[in-house]
Amino acid sequence: MPDFDYQLVVIGSGPGGYIAAIRAAQLGLKVAIVEKDKTLGGTCLNVGCIPSKALLASTEHLHFARERFAAHGIIAKDLQVDLGAMMKRKSEVVGKLTSGVAYLMKKNKIEVVRGFGKPLDAGTVEVTDENGAKKTLKTQNILLATGSAPIELPFLKFDGKRVISSDQGIALEKVPKSLLVIGAGAIGLELGSVWRRLGAEVTVIEFLPRIAAVGFDAEISKILQRSLEKLGVKFELGTKIESAKVTDKGVELSGSNASGAVTYKADLVLVAVGRKPFAAGLDLEKIGVKMTERGRIATDAHLRTSVPGIWAIGDVIDGPMLAHKAHEEGVAVAELMAGKPGEVNYRIIPGVVYTAPEAASVGLTEEEAKEKNIAVRVGKFSFTANGRAIANDTTEGFVKIIADAKTDRVLGAHIVASNASELIAETVLLMEFGGSAEDLARTVHAHPTMSEAVKEAALGVDGRMLSA
Numbered sequence: 229m230p231d232f233d234y235q236l237v238v239i240g241s242g243p244g245g246y247i248a249a250i251r252a253a254q255l256g257l258k259v260a261i262v263e264k265d266k267t268l269g270g271t272c273l274n275v276g277c278i279p280s281k282a283l284l285a286s287t288e289h290l291h292f293a294r295e296r297f298a299a300h301g302i303i304a305k306d307l308q309v310d311l312g313a314m315m316k317r318k319s320e321v322v323g324k325l326t327s328g329v330a331y332l333m334k335k336n337k338i339e340v341v342r343g344f345g346k347p348l349d350a351g352t353v354e355v356t357d358e359n360g361a362k363k364t365l366k367t368q369n370i371l372l373a374t375g376s377a378p379i380e381l382p383f384l385k386f387d388g389k390r391v392i393s394s395d396q397g398i399a400l401e402k403v404p405k406s407l408l409v410i411g412a413g414a415i416g417l418e419l420g421s422v423w424r425r426l427g428a429e430v431t432v433i434e435f436l437p438r439i440a441a442v443g444f445d446a447e448i449s450k451i452l453q454r455s456l457e458k459l460g461v462k463f464e465l466g467t468k469i470e471s472a473k474v475t476d477k478g479v480e481l482s483g484s485n486a487s488g489a490v491t492y493k494a495d496l497v498l499v500a501v502g503r504k505p506f507a508a509g510l511d512l513e514k515i516g517v518k519m520t521e522r523g524r525i526a527t528d529a530h531l532r533t534s535v536p537g538i539w540a541i542g543d544v545i546d547g548p549m550l551a552h553k554a555h556e557e558g559v560a561v562a563e564l565m566a567g568k569p570g571e572v573n574y575r576i577i578p579g580v581v582y583t584a585p586e587a588a589s590v591g592l593t594e595e596e597a598k599e600k601n602i603a604v605r606v607g608k609f610s611f612t613a614n615g616r617a618i619a620n621d622t623t624e625g626f627v628k629i630i631a632d633a634k635t636d637r638v639l640g641a642h643i644v645a646s647n648a649s650e651l652i653a654e655t656v657l658l659m660e661f662g663g664s665a666e667d668l669a670r671t672v673h674a675h676p677t678m679s680e681a682v683k684e685a686a687l688g689v690d691g692r693m694l695s696a
């Protein structure tokens with residue numbers, strides 16, 4: 229008789245944890261998943277990817293109705309916003325997806341254990357429920373998938389009212405007159421867009437000299453900034469915020485940039501300077517689990533921690549804090565536990581900023597190719613010459629394909645487009661198969677589609693675009 233009740237206990241039900249649980253169950257393992265929050269799905273489904281996209285969709289409709297309907301011959305007078313209804317829809321979207329995860333747990337015979345999970349040793353997880361009652365689960369493997377939490381600035385502590393994180397940024401009950409956003413990464417730009425479209429004066433303050441600086445091509449940053457400025461978002465780049473005054477009436481931030489001291493005042497400040505791994509209360513070092521210098525759980529190439537039988541994935545370990553990265557690690561770790569060759573290709577992980585237009589990137593940027601002394605050829609095609617984009621009224625943006633100058637292998641793709649998050653997928657697949665720009669250029673694309681711009685950019689690598 230084995231001396232364990234489960235072959236796997238997963239701690240955390242985000243896109244890393246719940247996917248790992250499902251894959252492990254598919255492979256015949258007896259699995260339990262422990263979650264401390266009321267609903268399953270983690271940051272992504274509850275307060276991250278999904279609610280932000282629901283609000284982006286609603287406010288994009290509003291913006292399009294206000295700014296573009298007339299050109300389409302649609303007269304929409306007296307447009308009004310019912311913020312309560314918009315938030316209710318967002319909550320319904322979240323509810324549908326989190327209950328979908330609960331259904332998947334049931335379908336795959338995964339036991340859901342409510343409470344705070346803590347590994348006591350490599351074979352035991354202690355779960356404390358909301359009433360303080362404890363129970364222990366005996367298991368062969370433990371998977372830590374505890375995710376991340378917003379980073380707080382030391383002089384600007386979150387109070388949920390004037391100083392907010394994305395958790396509140398997706399749930400404000402009224403539109404602020406003015407909003408400062410610290411951080412021009414995906415979360416800051418997306419939530420900044422939402423509240424700007426709803427009428428707030430939005431200023432995004434960024435320490436780096438450009439927006440979407442991490443993982444995105446410099447040309448993308450430029451065009452994204454231009455389009456957000458058109459929307460009315462203001463940018464203060466190369467600016468460091470060093471102190472803050474918070475009162476009942478608003479916030480005042482002080483700092484400096486190349487022109488000297490600066491101050492900004494607003495009703496609210498959204499701090500979106502990044503997220504930190506969340507392993508609070510787990511006392512991992514006590515049981516021998518090593519952490520990295522940056523406070524993440526250290527893992528090897530097979531997602532094993534320093535303690536045999538304890539594994540870790542997702543935001544709590546190294547790598548980009550993205551749901552699809554956590555998801556793929558969930559699949560890989562379950563397969564590795566079951567003795568199969570699970571693997572994640574970290575070189576080919578797309579990143580997206582879901583503004584309008586969206587920005588999507590995968591692989592090497594042109595600047596990175598230069599830094600690494602890799603000779604490349606670049607093809608670029610603008611949506612102003614794409615038939616579907618003209619018909620759709622979505623001509624803002626371009627596709628840029630970066631190919632190895634010698635082998636023609638595609639090394640990177642960078643897209644700004646209304647649906648860049650979808651368009652990037654074919655280049656991701658192409659790169660996964662080690663395909664060339666020529667392969668992409670010779671692939672038949674339906675006409676008229678936005679995806680023809682991807683093919684044209686691939687033709688452009690060889691200087692033979694047909695539509696520009």
Ligand SMILES: Cc1cc2nc3c(=O)[nH]c(=O)nc-3n(C[C@H](O)[C@H](O)[C@H](O)COP(=O)(O)OP(=O)(O)OC[C@H]3O[C@@H](n4cnc5c(N)ncnc54)[C@H](O)[C@@H]3O)c2cc1C
Nearest residue numbers: 240242244264270271272276277345375542543549550551
């Ligand atoms: C506003 C916002 C927008 C985002 N948009 C996107 C996007 O568009 N695309 C994208 O790819 N990524 C996006 N992200 C990032 C994405 O949400 C994360 O990368 C992803 O959720 C990480 O998954 P995970 O499984 O590692 O952890 P999480 O989703 O954080 O899940 C961890 C879970 O573990 C639980 N937990 C933690 N400790 C314990 C414990 N001791 N016991 C029991 N349960 C515990 C937590 O309650 C949580 O449910 C966004 C994030 C935010 C905040």
